[in-house]
Amino acid sequence: MADYALGIDLGTTNSCVSIVENGKPFIIANKTGYKTTPSVVAIAESGKRLIGQLAKRQSITNAANTVYSTKRLIGRSIDDPEVQECMNTFPFEIVEGPHHDIRVKMRDKLYSLPEISAMILSELRQVAEEYIGADIRQAIITVPAYFNDAQRQATIDAGKIAGLDVMRIINEPTAAAIAYGSQTNRSQTIAVFDLGGGTFDISILSIDDGLFNVLSTTGDTFLGGEDFDNRIIEYLVLNFAREHDVDLREDPMAMQRLKIAAEKAKCDLSELQSTEINLPFIQTSPDGVALHLNATITREEFENLVIDLIKRSLKICQIALMEANVTQDDIDEVVLVGGMTRMPLVQEAVSQFFRKQPAKNINPDEVVAMGAAIQADELLHQGQKHILLDVTPLDLGLAIHGGKFHVIINKNTTIPCSNTTVFTTSFDNQTSLRIVVLQGEHTLAADNQVLAEFTFSGIRPAPAGTVDVEITFDVDADGIVNVIARDLETKQEHVVSIERSSNLTEDEIKRMAQENAEYLVSEKEGEKMRNAIAQVRNRMEKVQKLISARDIPDALSGYVTAVLSRASKAVNEAKDIRNLEIAMRDLEKTIALIEETT
């Protein structure tokens, strides 16, 4: 059981699961046969969960109960401006949770975002377990490099709810680099350009003799394929409004259809020079006439709509190079990750910027999951093939006097790491120090994310600036931050371990995990029940056919009737699987008897 560990790429639009078997990573296809699973979850009228392709297919007719792109919301608080924007555009309902967090509504039930992610994780886990034929608990889940602590913790919570033991959270570009680097022995510096469904990441790594050293990583959590889709939607909505004077944004169903059409058009335009979008009966005009949306988009038009997004990504690439202290010429290879990098203009921009063609023969949709699986396998078996030196994604520090952010550990520092700064009191007779631990990149304390707050007291009353308190930040290999405050005079110490600021309590997670497990079990039993019913029905039909085709001796006919009525009762009740099994056995016996005697 402990022999396998999953690598899961939990994406904004698509997710993917991989496992290392015989030393090689494999992508496991889902129940519908695809190697990637749309990160879409829906609840059907029957209460059944629909995940992936199944959920996406019914999203037009069931828009209010279909949830997608939750990765854009996970780990954020309700008043985050990004969340507010999503609340305006998403067709499903987003409400405030008990911890100032976000809940989404499906069929009148509220779900936390980790629960939604857990449904996708459970599905991927199930698929993998069926493939391997054993229980698998351990997994590595990837997140965008730029995710902050709360977002990472929410992802771990999702894993827990899905019953997984999350060995570690690793960054998507790093995972991609591992998958790429494990195929080559050359020492080299690579850039991983990851333009996914919702986020953009760029990482610079050096690979030497199995050592993966992340030199810098940076990105934008709100730049991805969906922004490209939205540009197409805006363009179509605007043109439609000009033509018919109707605002489609007010109609959730029309927007859902537009969303799917826009995504398809975007993909088509990677291959074709122009594509048509036809959405008949999309609206009715104020005077009751059915309106159709018919539009043509050329590749050039599309490129003009999104050129600024691509320029934004290149600007971030420049920052990443500067932070890694390298230039374009030092980069030996560029690895493209994420479906969005299939767009010809993105490829052109990347090869212009790095002055080289990106690496071929890498599947941008699968490489992240593969890398995660390789790393999970490495941690599990200590195969000594490679070691990953990851970095802190954001600056870590304290809020200091005057509302400023004082950085103690710079972003892109190799972890594990620690650093110490000596602080002093800022008022006369100050006996306590309020310590606010922050993560972020803004100079003003208030603009950064608060990881923890505590008070260090017992300081000797003295004039301002005369008592020194030493504050040490320590980040371990899992990325967990410990803050140690020490009074240099009294040697008194205060240690705070920041068990990541989760939006859910332990009890809530436990309860959600139990609910999820119960659902999966009942689902499994339901399926067994359905199978049993189908089998019994099939045998009943066979008996009926035999009766009508052959002469049944009177002695037997009473028995056959009894068996049939019992079987039909078991089927109609559909309560106890044992009754169905008994009915099945009796029917088999009956068939054998009839065949023998007639």
Added chain:
Amino acid sequence: MSEGQKMDAHVIAEQCELSGVDYSQLTSLEWIVLDLSDGKRSFGDILSLVPVNAAELTAAYTHLHQLRLLRWEGAKPESNTPRSRVLDLMPDDMEDIRAGRRLTLANDQSSAGKTQLNWMPNRMPDDSGVNRLSQPARLASSAEIRTVTPAPGACACTPRDINDTVCSQYLPRRLFADFRSFEPKLLDTSLDLAPEVQMFTEYIYERLSGMSAADLLGLEENEITRVQVKQAYIMRTRQFHPDRYFRKNIGVFAPRIAAIFKAVTGAFTSLQAKAR
């Protein structure tokens, strides 16, 4: 056991309680056998770890058994061989012996790859991709095994010598003497951490504040080029990155290993900048 007769590969030997034995009469090989006999590794396992053939290893086992240092199921009852004399004096020529007659583990680079005693191989693992120490018994064919050429002179080693031979690859020469005089306090056999690793870790940790960047990376003063600094850092990372011990029971060594890794990373950064 008579000359030429070989032991069964599945025999698992364990150490007896030590009692007033003259350790100086043990060969390096016997020390290593003693060290590796943790009650889990079989004869075959140990054979795959040391650069000798089965007959030589059998001889070492037999000698250790005679000295009542090692026992295993099915071993002949202790014969009447005289109990070894109680150690009274360290030989005067100890330093010479150390310098001269050592197992060829450390000095002979060609055998270093085979021995696997370098507990954190600084090269890619063998084709199986699995750490050999955790592999089930695997008898190497005798052709694969390098025999140790017996060195001239008396053969006497102390427990320190094993660690010397193991760690000489990882320390600059100027620290050998200091390392020899170092007394480990923490050795704990219940941990998932080989004794030699514990000893080396403790040594580096105790000396951490006094070590130069070159010391930390195990570099000689004349070796500080960008390439060598990088190579040394990769080796140290394989030894001391906490991921090497992911969810392993390494007790008090966990914070020490993390502290060493942080210091090594600092040393690498500063030397890398200097070498630029």
